[in-house]
Amino acid sequence: MYELMLDTANLEDLKEGLDSWPVVGVTSNPTILKEEGGIDVYARLREIKALCGKKRSLHVQVVSTATDAILEEARHILDQLGKDTFIKVPVSAAGLPAIKKLSAGGVNVTATAIYSTMQGMLAVLAGAKYIAVYFNRMENNCTDPTRVIAEIRSFIDGSGSDAKILAASFKNAAQVVSAYASGAQGATVGADIIRLGLGMTSIDSAVDGFRKDFEAIHGAGKTMSTI
Numbered sequence: 001m002y003e004l005m006l007d008t009a010n011l012e013d014l015k016e017g018l019d020s021w022p023v024v025g026v027t028s029n030p031t032i033l034k035e036e037g038g039i040d041v042y043a044r045l046r047e048i049k050a051l052c053g054k055k056r057s058l059h060v061q062v063v064s065t066a067t068d069a070i071l072e073e074a075r076h077i078l079d080q081l082g083k084d085t086f087i088k089v090p091v092s093a094a095g096l097p098a099i100k101k102l103s104a105g106g107v108n109v110t111a112t113a114i115y116s117t118m119q120g121m122l123a124v125l126a127g128a129k130y131i132a133v134y135f136n137r138m139e140n141n142c143t144d145p146t147r148v149i150a151e152i153r154s155f156i157d158g159s160g161s162d163a164k165i166l167a168a169s170f171k172n173a174a175q176v177v178s179a180y181a182s183g184a185q186g187a188t189v190g191a192d193i194i195r196l197g198l199g200m201t202s203i204d205s206a207v208d209g210f211r212k213d214f215e216a217i218h219g220a221g222k223t224m225s226t227i
């Protein structure tokens with residue numbers, strides 16, 4: 001089953017997206033939170049958690065760079081936001097041991113900052129539930145994200161793991177389509193990407209043509225519910 005999440009902390013985007021689009025979770029990182037200006041971070045994350053409700057997941061990233069500090073930060077996030085919160089941990093030398101310990105303790109981990117198949121494989125083995133692969137950032141570094149996604153997916157399937165690739169870091173709709181086509185089970189995107197996908201003038205032009213043809217039969221303003 002494929003999943004779509006929103007990569008934002010903007011309340012307007014979240015209210016629209018969670019209400020109107022087929023979204024199963026919300027992700028953020030410190031840069032996304034910074035875009036919201038001088039917010040109280042935990043207050044905002046609590047608002048987002050409330051908007052998510054019980055059925056959608058919230059993924060919150062740690063900031064610390066040493067293993068013990070990451071573990072401490074993860075515990076604090078769970079205390080503040082609830083035990084079902086997914087803790088986003090970068091797959092770094094210090095992050096991997098934290099992913100292993102948190103996962104062993106039953107914490108939901110989203111492994112992040114993934115630029116290589118090796119990082120993805122290690123995160124799967126360490127027990128992460130989601131593997132956040134950075135699509136656009138890889139392309140910026142002349143790495144092919146479709147190859148990395150396909151290799152990690154093959155590793156997940158071959159090892160019988162229930163981890164899912166959650167592709168992230170998108171700048172356009174084509175990248176999202178490529179991520180899913182390469183084997184990602186999920187993508188987390190900004191609201192702008194969804195709007196791009198629905199914003200083609202040819203879509204509105206087709207809809208307008210159908211409306212005019214119907215009005216030619218039954219008169220102006222008529223619809224299937226008013227004839």
Ligand SMILES: O=C[C@H](O)COP(=O)(O)O
Pocket residue numbers: 007028029031112134136137168169170
């Ligand atoms: O948390 C991961 C983000 O999706 C990274 O996105 P970005 O490359 O646009 O900063």
